[in-house]
Amino acid sequence: xxREEARELFSRKSEIVATGFTLFAVVHESAGVPExxxxxxxxxxxxxxxxxxxxxxxxxxxxxAVMSLTVIGNMRRASKKGISGNLRGEGRLLGGVxxxxxxxxxxxxxxxxxxxxxxxxxxxxxxxxxGAMPAKVEGVAKVDEVVEEASSEIENLTKQAAxxxxxxxx
Numbered sequence: 001x002x003r004e005e006a007r008e009l010f011s012r013k014s015e016i017v018a019t020g021f022t023l024f025a026v027v028h029e030s031a032g033v034p035e036x037x038x039x040x041x042x043x044x045x046x047x048x049x050x051x052x053x054x055x056x057x058x059x060x061x062x063x064x065a066v067m068s069l070t071v072i073g074n075m076r077r078a079s080k081k082g083i084s085g086n087l088r089g090e091g092r093l094l095g096g097v098x099x100x101x102x103x104x105x106x107x108x109x110x111x112x113x114x115x116x117x118x119x120x121x122x123x124x125x126x127x128x129x130x131g132a133m134p135a136k137v138e139g140v141a142k143v144d145e146v147v148e149e150a151s152s153e154i155e156n157l158t159k160q161a162a163x164x165x166x167x168x169x170x
Contacts, residue, residue, distance in 0.1 A: 002095060004078040005119045006039040009097070012122055013041065019129040021099065026053045028093055039083070051093070052155055059094040061116060071116045078117065099125065101132060108132050 006025060009016075013023055024044040027033060028051045037045065051058060078084070097120035099109035109128040111120035 003036055003039040004081060004083045004117070005097070006036065006043075007081075007083065008119065008122060010039065010041045010043060012126060013043070015126050016129060019126075019132075021129050028054060054093060054095070059112065061094055068115065070118075073117075075117065096120070097125065099128060099132075105132075 009023060016023055023040075024046060025036075025040055026046050026048050027036070028048055030047055033045060033047075048054065094113040094115075096110065096112040098107055098111075100106070101108045109120075109125050111125075113119075
């Protein structure tokens, strides 16, 4: 169902780009990427083999979740749009949608997937972008610099979490 959300995000690309932001996807494995790519158009896709972007505390969904009424409804919704998935690769890691601002702005919008097919509110996302256009934010950076800084920040948080006593990481 990440393909469905990718298509929805990409369908709003012109609105997103008009705010000065860009779209890119981060995946945790290469399995299924060729099938995912058409749903994300010409957006860049990055492979995070170490899953650092997924945070110091990864969120996993059990296979029994597929049997929940919510997930069944989400699967039907995607199917009605002609979007199907596959059963290849590790599909239990939950994802999300994030807007990372330039410089030290940090995360401007975040949506953590709660279950398979739980999508971000794209109207809220676009409104957030309009209110935080990079041209209005002090210290505007190139997209590459923002991605590099965000990756560095995530790596630092991961290191801090790994160094914390086990009871603090739970």
